[in-house]
Amino acid sequence: MKYKQLALSVAVLTALSGCQTSSDTSDKPEKTNHLSQGVYEVEYGSAQALAAQSKTLSQVMSFYCASNTDIEAVKQTWHETMVRWMALQGQERGPEEALAQSWNIQFWPDKKNTTGRKMSALIRQDQSATQEDIAQQSVTVQGLGSIEWLLYDKGSDLIDNAQTCSTATSITTNIELNTASIAQAWSTNPWVELDxxxxxxxxxxxxxxxxxxxxxxxxxxxxxxxxxxxxxxxxxxxxxxxxxxxxxxxxxxxxxxxxxxxxxxxxxxxxxxxxxxxxxxxxxxxxxxxxxxxxxxxxxxxxxxxxxxxxxxxxxxxxxxxxxxxxxxxxxxxxxxxxxxxx
The missing domain is CATH 1.20.120 (Four Helix Bundle (Hemerythrin (Met), subunit A))
Structure with a gap:
């Protein structure tokens, strides 16, 4: 029953996010006659989808921590956010402001389990981290990999510890802000000056x-x-x-x-x-x-x-x-x- 309630809330939040996006008159790609227009519009759409999904992840995590309901819907929302990120992952062409956020969204490759060590230390702190705290931390605790650690690693106490849950909401808020920055960076076509x-x-x-x-x-x-x-x-x-x-x-x-x-x-x-x-x-x-x-x-x-x-x-x-x-x-x-x- 709890899972159904949370799943319903996820659906409602997603619908609301969609309504907010569609009602924003500025939420349209720049129109140009450049040869890159088709590719640019694909990139723009991917950036917008990632930002919207990240906002949903932030909302779902906050709801979970407030209601202590089943965590499976949070995992599903996290995974959907990862899938949205895959459309932009690994690109080295595009707006500098967008490319600069890549490591903040995902730290990989993690050759020495740095995420695990940093996250273990983070949740052992005396108090939960704010979004501002997270933004000043290593990229290893800022992005989608840190949320995966909280959701799946045996060292995480997300389910039982309200302080850890509060830190998790701060991380998802940080992801939401960074992906919004990516979406904003793609609001104009970065290639219009190229012959x-x-x-x-x-x-x-x-x-x-x-x-x-x-x-x-x-x-x-x-x-x-x-x-x-x-x-x-x-x-x-x-x-x-x-x-x-x-x-x-x-x-x-x-x-x-x-x-x-x-x-x-x-x-x-x-x-x-x-x-x-x-x-x-x-x-x-x-x-x-x-x-x-x-x-x-x-x-x-x-x-x-x-x-x-x-x-x-x-x-x-x-x-x-x-x-x-x-x-x-x-x-x-x-x-x-x-x-x-x-x-």
Whole structure:
């Protein structure tokens, strides 16, 4: 019964957030005649969706802490927020104000369980942390990974400790503010000054950077054959790594098509329909066959599981070859080094 009450409240809060968003006359993407308009509108929509979902997460966490109801709906809302974040994760192109928030939204890779150590220390403090306190803390306790720790880690006392719950609401409020900043940064098109050649280079780099980041999320835990590092998996505590990756691929697929104004249309205009078909088919096959309900953490515990996970990685490798190599050559674009591993 308690879960139903909280789930109903989540639905109401989401509906209210949607109403507030739609009634805001400024909540529309900038209209330009630039070649990037289709891609920009996809990015704008992703940023708005993330901000709205983060607001819902903040509200749901506050409601949970006030009512002490079932926590499953909070977990679901957190996961939906992570999925929204996947659309922007790993990008190195766009408004500087938006890119500057990336580490605040999610600290990954977490090579030394820094999140676990910092969060354990945070909840042992004499009093709960305010949003202002959180904003001054390490990025490891500011973002979505810290909420995952509170919801799933055995070291968390979120369910039993009102002070920890208060800190959790401060963290979700901080996420809400930071994602609102991202949405605001995307209120104007950052690419309108680019000529055709520079835009094509920027666009391919945008897709390549995000794809390479997604691949890093698999290659790190896959590591060397026979010696996987499952704790390097993103969202290993909630075992939602593969769901996140599917959302990554779907986001890149949306950017590729960009509502008929993206790379697919560009390639066809240049007489490269065969290449466009191969990329479109690779995206479709990858999404359709992706084992989203399985846990990468669990898969890496066995040899067959490892091999199956690696076969998924190969799908991303093929996408990288098509975009990073074939498209770049056809368009005469040089793709530079991408520093995605946080070293």
């Amino acid at each position: 055709e050649k520079r835009w094509e280079s920027e666009y391919i780099a945008l897709l390549s950077n995000q794809l390479e980041y997604s691949m890093k999320k698999m290659s790190r835990p896959l590591a060397n054959f026979g010696k996987p590092r499952p704790y390097f998996s993103e969202s290993w505590r909630s075992e939602t790594s593969m769901q996140n990756l599917k959302a990554n691929v779907e986001a890149m697929q949306a950017l590729y098509f960009a509502n008929g104004q993206g790379l697919d249309a560009l390639l066809r205009e240049k007489g490269k329909a065969e290449l466009a078909d191969r990329i479109a088919n690779q995206f479709a096959m990858t999404v359709e066959t992706w084992p989203a309900e399985q846990s990468l953490f669990s898969m890496l515990q066995t040899k067959p599981g490892y091999q199956y996970a690696y076969s998924q990685y190969n799908k991303l490798e093929q996408l990288k070859y098509l975009i990073h190599e074939e498209v770049a050559i056809e368009l005469g674009v040089i793709i530079g080094f991408n520093a995605t591993d946080g070293d």
